Amino acid sequence: MPVPPLPAEAIELGAVASDWRDSVRIAGAALVRSGAATPAYSEEMIRMIEEHGPYVVIAPGLALAHARPGPAVLADGLAIVTLADPVSFGHPHNDPVRVVLALAVAVGGDHLGAVASLANVFNDSDAIDALASATTIEAVQHIMGVA
């Protein structure tokens, strides 16, 4: 199964984020642009982190923001934001974050194929560096295996 849809509107390079919440909002806005989520989804993703801590920073430099399936999700989708300046999420090992992924899943239980494809991309330990230094939308899509 391929990674979730990652159109150009869902990719933002060199974004300026004042803190981790801001970086998640930028990624959430990218999901809104691509039609995968409503603006409420950004706040849901932030709430997950406030509630459970910075566990979404699942690898050095990479945050995988997400919330549960629900009315704020309009379609499966992925957004990728690279940051001009890294932000700290408060993770003991994997800060600072340079790349924020936002994942929207429409139907719970239906997503493991999509998540497996993310694992395929990022089990290559060079992928996060490559994304962080990508200068074009096409390069990001290529790294993610969608172009």
Place this chain on the structure above:
Amino acid sequence: MKIVTICGAGIGSSGILKVNAERVLKKLDIEATVTAVDLASLAETARDAQVILTSAEFVEAIGKTFADVIVIENYFDTQELTEKLAAALG
């Protein structure tokens, strides 16, 4: 062998951990079912689990359990997963 992966929503990070744990277990030739759940469903799913894979944030919330709780730092580092699973199951 039953292994449970946990995250807040039960969709993103726990799913990645499930996929990579399955890969590692196959390489280690260990038969196990790996289930990804959110914290809220943990009590029921993990009752008979031998191993719980998660990140440090959830250890306290998991509370008392008979399972080995393994904390994973880099979800994409299959080397880390291999070493920690082999140590717990070996």
